Amino acid sequence: MTTKPTLEQPHRERECVHRRAGAEGDFYGGVQFIRALQQMRGEAALAMAQKVGAFFWSDAPRVSVWLCRACAREAALAGPDIAEADAA
Numbered sequence: 001m002t003t004k005p006t007l008e009q010p011h012r013e014r015e016c017v018h019r020r021a022g023a024e025g026d027f028y029g030g031v032q033f034i035r036a037l038q039q040m041r042g043e044a045a046l047a048m049a050q051k052v053g054a055f056f057w058s059d060a061p062r063v064s065v066w067l068c069r070a071c072a073r074e075a076a077l078a079g080p081d082i083a084e085a086d087a088a
């Protein structure tokens with residue numbers, strides 16, 4: 001298996017550092033991710049942001065963020081449809 005360097009991705013994607021290690025996870029919306037960061041303490045939010053990589057917040061609506069289960073839990077993003085799951 002080889003991995004091509006992807007400098008310019010037509011579809012903007014970010015992923016946490018654990019994806020390469022083969023962790024399981026899901027994609028979340030960039031806006032959702034940023035909202036989650038805003039709920040976290042500054043230090044924790046910064047650490048989480050560094051795991052995923054930087055992107056302009058103005059690009060968030062066009063960015064997909066892949067998080068492993070552990071990172072999703074850390075960011076309190078239990079699932080892509082967390083709001084609906086809570087309502088059930």
Ligand SMILES: [Zn+2]
Pocket residue numbers: 016017018019023051067068069070071072
């Ligand atoms: Zn992770």
